[in-house]
Amino acid sequence: MPDGQVPIASGFRNLAGPSRRAIVRPRLRLKVAKPPGCAKFELRSGHHTDVRVFLSYHSKDRSLARAIRTGLLQLDSGTNVFLDELSLESGFWLPKIFSRIAEADSFLFLIGPQGIGPWQEVEYWTAFQRHVEEKGKMTLVPVIAGNAEAPGLGGLRGLNWIVAADVEDDKTLHKILTALRGEAIEAASTPLWKLVNPYRGLEAMTEANADYFYGRTEETTGILKCLAEKPNRFPVLIGASGVGKSSIALAGVLSSLKSMRWPAEGGGDARQSWPTSLQSSRGWALLTVRPGDAPIKALVSAFTRLWSLDLTDPEQAARPRNWVHGLQDGENNLSDLIEATQAEIRKREGAAPEAILIYLDQAEELYTIANRRESERFSNLLVEGLKDPRLRAFATLRVDDRERFEADKTLFGCSELINVPPLRRDQLYKVVTEPPRLLDVAFEDELLATRLTEAASKEPGALPLLSYQLNSMWLSMVRRGDAILRLPSQAIDVGGVLSSRAEDFLKANPNSEDLLRRLLTLKLTTVYADGNPVSRQATRDECSEAEWALASSLAANQWRLVVIATRDSDGKVVAEVAHEAFLSAWPRLERWLAAEQEFLVFKGDVERKNREWREARMTDAGLLVGRDLSKADDWIVSRKDDLPGGVIEFVHASRIHENRKQEAQIRLQRLVLAGAVAALIVVLALSGGLWAFWRQAQHQLQNAQRAESLRLAQLAGQRGHDVGSAMLLALEGLPDSTADKARPIVPEAELQLDRALRSMQEA
Numbered sequence: 001m002p003d004g005q006v007p008i009a010s011g012f013r014n015l016a017g018p019s020r021r022a023i024v025r026p027r028l029r030l031k032v033a034k035p036p037g038c039a040k041f042e043l044r045s046g047h048h049t050d051v052r053v054f055l056s057y058h059s060k061d062r063s064l065a066r067a068i069r070t071g072l073l074q075l076d077s078g079t080n081v082f083l084d085e086l087s088l089e090s091g092f093w094l095p096k097i098f099s100r101i102a103e104a105d106s107f108l109f110l111i112g113p114q115g116i117g118p119w120q121e122v123e124y125w126t127a128f129q130r131h132v133e134e135k136g137k138m139t140l141v142p143v144i145a146g147n148a149e150a151p152g153l154g155g156l157r158g159l160n161w162i163v164a165a166d167v168e169d170d171k172t173l174h175k176i177l178t179a180l181r182g183e184a185i186e187a188a189s190t191p192l193w194k195l196v197n198p199y200r201g202l203e204a205m206t207e208a209n210a211d212y213f214y215g216r217t218e219e220t221t222g223i224l225k226c227l228a229e230k231p232n233r234f235p236v237l238i239g240a241s242g243v244g245k246s247s248i249a250l251a252g253v254l255s256s257l258k259s260m261r262w263p264a265e266g267g268g269d270a271r272q273s274w275p276t277s278l279q280s281s282r283g284w285a286l287l288t289v290r291p292g293d294a295p296i297k298a299l300v301s302a303f304t305r306l307w308s309l310d311l312t313d314p315e316q317a318a319r320p321r322n323w324v325h326g327l328q329d330g331e332n333n334l335s336d337l338i339e340a341t342q343a344e345i346r347k348r349e350g351a352a353p354e355a356i357l358i359y360l361d362q363a364e365e366l367y368t369i370a371n372r373r374e375s376e377r378f379s380n381l382l383v384e385g386l387k388d389p390r391l392r393a394f395a396t397l398r399v400d401d402r403e404r405f406e407a408d409k410t411l412f413g414c415s416e417l418i419n420v421p422p423l424r425r426d427q428l429y430k431v432v433t434e435p436p437r438l439l440d441v442a443f444e445d446e447l448l449a450t451r452l453t454e455a456a457s458k459e460p461g462a463l464p465l466l467s468y469q470l471n472s473m474w475l476s477m478v479r480r481g482d483a484i485l486r487l488p489s490q491a492i493d494v495g496g497v498l499s500s501r502a503e504d505f506l507k508a509n510p511n512s513e514d515l516l517r518r519l520l521t522l523k524l525t526t527v528y529a530d531g532n533p534v535s536r537q538a539t540r541d542e543c544s545e546a547e548w549a550l551a552s553s554l555a556a557n558q559w560r561l562v563v564i565a566t567r568d569s570d571g572k573v574v575a576e577v578a579h580e581a582f583l584s585a586w587p588r589l590e591r592w593l594a595a596e597q598e599f600l601v602f603k604g605d606v607e608r609k610n611r612e613w614r615e616a617r618m619t620d621a622g623l624l625v626g627r628d629l630s631k632a633d634d635w636i637v638s639r640k641d642d643l644p645g646g647v648i649e650f651v652h653a654s655r656i657h658e659n660r661k662q663e664a665q666i667r668l669q670r671l672v673l674a675g676a677v678a679a680l681i682v683v684l685a686l687s688g689g690l691w692a693f694w695r696q697a698q699h700q701l702q703n704a705q706r707a708e709s710l711r712l713a714q715l716a717g718q719r720g721h722d723v724g725s726a727m728l729l730a731l732e733g734l735p736d737s738t739a740d741k742a743r744p745i746v747p748e749a750e751l752q753l754d755r756a757l758r759s760m761q762e763a
Helices: 059-075 093-103 118-133 170-181 207-212 217-229 245-259 295-307 314-329 334-349 372-385 399-407 425-438 446-457 463-480 494-508 510-523 545-554 581-585 587-595 597-615 626-642 645-686 688-703 706-718 723-731 736-742 745-762
Strands: 028-031 040-043 051-056 079-082 106-111 139-145 162-164 234-239 262-264 267-269 284-289 355-360 391-398 415-419 525-527 533-535 562-566 573-577
Touching (some): 051 059, 051 118, 051 170, 059 079, 059 106, 059 139, 059 170, 093 118, 106 170, 118 139, 118 245, 162 170, 207 245, 207 425, 217 234, 217 245, 217 391, 217 415, 234 245, 234 399, 245 262, 245 284, 245 391, 284 295, 295 334, 314 334, 314 372, 334 372, 372 391, 425 446, 425 463, 446 463, 463 494, 463 581, 494 510, 494 587, 510 525, 510 545, 510 587, 525 597, 533 581, 545 562, 597 626
Parallel strands (some): 051 079, 051 106, 106 139, 139 162, 284 355, 355 391
Antiparallel strands (some): 262 267, 562 573
8 A cells, every 4th residue: 555545444336447247357377387487377278368466465564565576577477466556557546446456366465574454454355255256256365474463354264375484485476376376275384373363462452353353243233233323423332441342443343344244253244234324334434533632633633644645845734733723713614624535535536435434532531631622622523523424423432431421411412322341251251262263272171261251250341351361371372382272270360460471571671660660650651630540642752762662662572561653643653551451450550550649640630731721822821820839839849850841831831920920919019008108198188187186096095995996907907908998997096076077088088099099000
């Protein structure tokens, strides 16, 4: 697949050229000269013909695909190997790819060291459908290069594999040519269980693992039925962390949409007809959006990746940012973005996907990470967008955040909740036993699978830990090479395997404990006020060189405790724990988090407020105040090195703003005091006798009413800005006759004072 292209689920049957059933190809015969020279495909009558081969490969394995194409052409110059980067003419390349699959004699499915790419999945399903429907018209040849791991796509394990450490070797190339002809070849000597690991550990199962996905047919069909029958609704898979929501979304829903096969245990059910309203689902653009701290930006990024923009061009690079601002400010809506996306693809390629499906992964981030204003705008955009027949959407949501979701009345009111409970014991038993059975692998004794199932059924959310343990057993089996899954009975502790793996890492790296504690607690975890730890993505640039090197080591296949990937929303490389279950499964990490809980709660809260402040364009209203600022000041002093630079800048900006407010208040108090003095001068100017009255009152108060004078002085001090009241209170200390003479002057004095204060404020 060409670099920079994002997969649009295939199909476009109306654009795929002539009917595939109308294509008739003569049977071919391979004639190989010895020693190997130039092998030719020939008709049985002896006439030479071109042979059309579609080579499906991952763009990251492009160099390997080129080498295979070159090798095949050297052996048979008449072979026409379609390699998209070399063979495509100008125009809309997506229909051309599937037109070439429809016209090809053979389909070479290359699985290289980088695994399979998203394009390969839809290419495979298009070829597999033709392979099944038009028996004898197309041959599928899976080729596993080097130490690559075979995927679990439906039907793939039933094909005749070619496994080779060096696919450029002449013997391997001749074998590939023979298989492409459709003739029988010697079965691979490497058993499939050495090439396929059906257990994904802490990682979610994906479309590439669908053949080994068990136990969730009901939830998968629930989403598909809602998408088919209620296209303007928003189905949501809701369940506890660790029950497999993401696996249902990827290996269940998206796999079914790409294959257009109704879900069934361990693969699609060909007997169940595919819904008419989803019939064109291979022609949809399938977008995965993870909200993060900027959900609208993540949404726009998913769309604009389809545009193939030249990001070195400042004008084109600014277009996604303009769309983000337009959606945030209400100038645009989701239908506008869909229209623009279709227009961009149509302008460049000549046709466009007819519909777009959004999978909102970890929707709880709308309420736990994103700021409230943006999450509300995102919800409004999505609900309004679902009225457009070109859009469908579904999501996964952690049940712990259900109340937050229900408070989002706009999105919740449009949703269809599909509960994802923990797997029942019979379902867990299938998860444990069916994949090995399909790959001819046995357990060392009949009770081992039962004991594993019982251990997992006792722990809520234990599915990823169970898979992690089974993955560990599978890797050990492959190293031994005996096709038997073994585990001592005393070692059956679903969470213990993860804990043991982490402790083994520390034993292998005894000097890394302090750095590991810092990485896991400060960079890869966020703790909420209730003490609940959740996974946090750490970017490459916020980690030190040593921290990132450690994260890379933890991500190695030997440990698989951390995942390193490129974030879709901004293209940054990030690290995060492989699964949130790790945060509670390792006792040592639990202790670290408990010891740091107060600081981690503060850190998570201030990071969120910092994001909101920056997204609000750094307005004063978003700065810290009061107790929050005082607490931040304390943590800055004691833990400055453990806080991101952006957070420190945010706290400093808050302190500067608070200091300026206090200075303004002091200036105002000084103005009021000056006003009080001016008022006294005004009073004295209006009545020369007032000073004498006041002196007489003072003398009397010092003798007969000292206690009352103190009380009045206290009140006057408390109300220093209300000089008129203070004056009236002072009059109470004068003799009645003197007070009667002074009272008429007080209103005029108050009026003069009020004018004086106003003029000072205006100045």
